[in-house]
Amino acid sequence: MIMEGLKEVAMHEVGHTLGLRHNFVASKMYSLEEMGELDEDEATLASVMDYAPPHIAGPGKKQGKFYTQTIGKYDVWAITYGYKPLSGGTDGEKKELAKIASRSTEHGLAFSTDEDTTSMSPDPDSNRFDFGKDAIEFATNQAAVVKEAMDGLADRVVEDGDDYSRVRQAFNSLLNTHGQAMYFASRYIGGVHVNRTHKGQEDAKAPFEVVDAEKQRAAMKLVSEQVFSDEPFQFSPELYNKLAPSHWNHWGTSFSVRGDFPIHDTISQWQSTILSRLFSSITLERMHDAELKVPADQDAFTTAEMFGTLTDSIFSELDSMDDGEYSNRSPAISSLRRNLQRDYLQRLSTLAMGNGFAPQDCQTIAYAELIDLQEKLEEALDKEVEFDAYTRAHLLESSRRIKKVLDAELTLSRP
Ligand SMILES: [Zn+2]
Structure with a gap:
């Protein structure tokens, strides 16, 4: 459990060094029930930039990972916006960025800092x-x-x-x-x-x-x-x-x-x-x-x-x-x-x-x-x-x- 927590914190801090801010709605991606059905290697959070408590399934429920063990959908999206090499000059780049940003209403891409x-x-x-x-x-x-x-x-x-x-x-x-x-x-x-x-x-x-x-x-x-x-x-x-x-x-x-x-x-x-x-x-x-x-x-x-x-x-x-x-x-x-x-x-x-x-x-x-x-x-x-x-x-x-x-x-x- 401690190793899982350490990995999550390490991912979070690396996120900061790449320019990401906190995202405190990232823990709202799944219901507890949905979380219990995720595969071991799936992210439980939309982003590692949240502060999440250990996930304890509770009496009689299947215990999955205590902490998310990989980056989430929001992280991939935000890093794509910031780092993806884009072509087409300034205009082309602007258009491409607007296209990426327009996905913000998708499930798992909400942001609240x-x-x-x-x-x-x-x-x-x-x-x-x-x-x-x-x-x-x-x-x-x-x-x-x-x-x-x-x-x-x-x-x-x-x-x-x-x-x-x-x-x-x-x-x-x-x-x-x-x-x-x-x-x-x-x-x-x-x-x-x-x-x-x-x-x-x-x-x-x-x-x-x-x-x-x-x-x-x-x-x-x-x-x-x-x-x-x-x-x-x-x-x-x-x-x-x-x-x-x-x-x-x-x-x-x-x-x-x-x-x-x-x-x-x-x-x-x-x-x-x-x-x-x-x-x-x-x-x-x-x-x-x-x-x-x-x-x-x-x-x-x-x-x-x-x-x-x-x-x-x-x-x-x-x-x-x-x-x-x-x-x-x-x-x-x-x-x-x-x-x-x-x-x-x-x-x-x-x-x-x-x-x-x-x-x-x-x-x-x-x-x-x-x-x-x-x-x-x-x-x-x-x-x-x-x-x-x-x-x-x-x-x-x-x-x-x-x-x-x-x-x-x-x-x-x-x-
Ligand atoms: Zn932080």
Whole structure:
């Protein structure tokens, strides 16, 4: 696997010396299924100029090459453009070059480079370290890979006689793998595909295409199940107690001041990363604009729908706490979910109070969402259920806090 990775990196760097730039959509050439059917000597990427993670087929699937082992279709095309000896003088050369370039709409010849791949960039297909045509398929597969790898982790990664620091390293690495893949999928939400097409090209798409509404909903469902739910983060106390830090302090290592593992912080950091993306003013502005970029008679994923879906997903317990035996050790709302709900509430409140650059329409939607949520919180508190102390305190505090925000928004933030 390491030799395959080295070969890929070597091809990539030689590509740079020949003048090629990064191409971060090259990993989108095939679906994961198509990749499994390629011959061993076929390229898995359209270009070696992408950053690709190792391709791990996942539980029960046929493992091919971990890294692409030869140059791809885009590489051959780009080098042909730059290096093919052409005849016919300047005019003939120009004509020949235009002919080569006109193939850019063909499958596998898409191009998207560094400046197209920033946190502000609209195209969810342009990523460093993603893989496969569909980000939801990739994230679902990565989640399965991580789940399988977490099983018996401490037994597998440490040899007798060694300390436990490799468990912590591997655990963090697996959580990153999971979180990063979910982040890529979340980029469909409010995403806009970018095509570098020129007028008059065959099969040319428009320069911009709003991501299909159903695709955005599928991404919402995925992050709801794999990031906002506490289900994927159920690890055994035995594992937590083996997440020992390394005592080796040197450049390239991260030294743990706290020592024991900060589990709540680590998990909420991943949830927060996704929420930050969904709440960022650029995402909200783009989604709001997209409502005009999709023809009026067609389905579009709106900011109003997103906030409604988020509240339902993040506060789903409010609909299911009618009966049950709760205690501080077995609370109605888990500690991971309480943290997530606080984070969400804080963001919704900031938005409702008009702090930030989000569209005004999103501010008013957030305001209305808070009113509905407070009603539901009060209803939950009125239930004939004996809550654990944590859940009761959380519901009370959340409800009172919303009330303050609603009052403040009307009296303080704007004339
Ligand atoms: Zn590079």
